[in-house]
Amino acid sequence: MEAFVYTAQPARVVFGAGALQHLGAEVERLGARRALVLSTPEQAAQARRVAEQLGARAAGVYAGAVMHVPVETARAAVAEAARLGADCAVAIGGGSTTGLGKAIALESGLPILAIPTTYAGSEMTPIFGLTEGGVKRTGRDPRVLPRTVIYDPELSLGLPPGLSVTSGINAMAHAAEGLYAHDGNPVTALMAEEGLRAMAAALPRLVRDPADRAARGDALYAAWLCGTVLGAVAMGLHHKLCHTLGGSFELPHAEVHTVVLPHALAYNAAHAPQAMARIARALGAAAGAGAGAVVDAPQALFEQAQALGAPTSLRALGLPAEALDRAADLAAANPYPNPRPLDRGALRALLQRAWDGAAPQA
Ligand SMILES: NC(=O)C1=CN([C@@H]2O[C@H](COP(=O)(O)OP(=O)(O)OC[C@H]3O[C@@H](n4cnc5c(N)ncnc54)[C@H](O)[C@@H]3O)[C@@H](O)[C@H]2O)C=CC1
Numbered sequence: 001m002e003a004f005v006y007t008a009q010p011a012r013v014v015f016g017a018g019a020l021q022h023l024g025a026e027v028e029r030l031g032a033r034r035a036l037v038l039s040t041p042e043q044a045a046q047a048r049r050v051a052e053q054l055g056a057r058a059a060g061v062y063a064g065a066v067m068h069v070p071v072e073t074a075r076a077a078v079a080e081a082a083r084l085g086a087d088c089a090v091a092i093g094g095g096s097t098t099g100l101g102k103a104i105a106l107e108s109g110l111p112i113l114a115i116p117t118t119y120a121g122s123e124m125t126p127i128f129g130l131t132e133g134g135v136k137r138t139g140r141d142p143r144v145l146p147r148t149v150i151y152d153p154e155l156s157l158g159l160p161p162g163l164s165v166t167s168g169i170n171a172m173a174h175a176a177e178g179l180y181a182h183d184g185n186p187v188t189a190l191m192a193e194e195g196l197r198a199m200a201a202a203l204p205r206l207v208r209d210p211a212d213r214a215a216r217g218d219a220l221y222a223a224w225l226c227g228t229v230l231g232a233v234a235m236g237l238h239h240k241l242c243h244t245l246g247g248s249f250e251l252p253h254a255e256v257h258t259v260v261l262p263h264a265l266a267y268n269a270a271h272a273p274q275a276m277a278r279i280a281r282a283l284g285a286a287a288g289a290g291a292g293a294v295v296d297a298p299q300a301l302f303e304q305a306q307a308l309g310a311p312t313s314l315r316a317l318g319l320p321a322e323a324l325d326r327a328a329d330l331a332a333a334n335p336y337p338n339p340r341p342l343d344r345g346a347l348r349a350l351l352q353r354a355w356d357g358a359a360p361q362a
């Protein structure tokens with residue numbers, strides 16, 4: 001085995017149906033007395049129930065989280081936390097809400113307890129994102145890594161099937177790119193392959209029955225693994241393309257990941273054969289078909305997204321055709337680690353296929 005470096009992130013995970021019952025004890029364990037509960041406006045009722053459960057340990061509810069964490073929202077939440085004398089942030093929701101908690105932690109150092117209800121995986125990463133003047137910047141800081149994560153499948157039962165699928169594929173993207181990361185290692189590869197397998201197996205069950213508690217649990221388990229990979233190693237072309245399309249063209253996060261992933265993997269396939277073999281093995285195992293059943297990982301992902309009713313074209317997400325040139329320029333502009341060198345012409349062709357909804361092509 002080759003030498004490697006693996007930095008584990010020190011989060012505490014409380015997992016299982018009904019795990020939310022441990023919230024009070026977990027807040028206490030953090031040494032906190034006044035928790036500010038965060039959510040999106042859509043999940044305000046869920047946040048209020050969490051605050052009620054916390055009783056005297058709740059400082060209040062701030063239900064203003066929105067996607068990509070605009071700095072104005074972050075500043076307002078920091079001010080609210082200070083006004084209420086909060087000494088902890090409890091974030092219940094998807095990546096947007098966890099992201100708002102991270103913005104508060106970055107500014108104030110407050111510990112975060114995250115209760116994820118999507119599969120984005122932000123709860124397992126020290127990565128933050130902030131958007132100012134239409135430009136999104138991301139960074140890593142150990143202060144923003146949630147100190148405790150409560151994964152309770154009961155809380156994700158309300159996630160609509162469409163968003164369950166796209167969010168699940170967002171998670172799979174972390175694992176897939178983690179498998180060819182320049183700083184990957186055998187431990188992250190194990191988590192990535194198992195995360196891919198578990199998510200690929202859970203999603204068809206969730207589409208058949210969104211109330212399938214076992215499938216919800218399996219998907220959260222997969223999200224945990226995939227998020228851990230995202231937090232531990234560098235992402236490549238796929239994540240950069242998605243950040244460009246999400247940040248500069250305001251496309252929805254999980255949906256963009258879903259459309260772009262097969263194309264980004266096809267772009268890299270010939271330069272990352274071992275990663276492709278592991279992705280294919282995971283997808284084959286998820287389908288119960290065994291090793292060797294899947295030979296073309298990008299094509300299999302494309303077909304799975306189609307079969308699950310997910311969007312497969314950037315056009316359907318509302319990206320105007322005129323944006324493709326600029327998106328290719330932006331994606332080619334900043335150097336970042338990727339198995340295959342970045343070629344502006346090839347990226348433009350990739351984006352065209354993704355816009356058309358065509359099958360991925362190496
Ligand atoms: N820093 C990091 O490591 C990561 C950050 N992100 C960021 O997270 C954001 C996207 O997060 P997502 O989770 O995709 O979307 P989201 O957090 O924006 O949620 C999408 C919508 O679904 C609702 N929702 C969430 N859970 C629900 C449930 N169980 N039932 C009903 N409705 C529910 C939300 O309230 C919201 O309206 C982006 O800004 C992305 O950049 C995503 C992954 C990792």
Ligand SMILES: O=C(O)/C=C\C(=O)CC(=O)O
Nearest residue numbers: 127128129138170239242
């Ligand atoms: O953009 C961020 O807030 C940070 C990372 C991610 O969103 C990861 C992803 O693209 O899913």
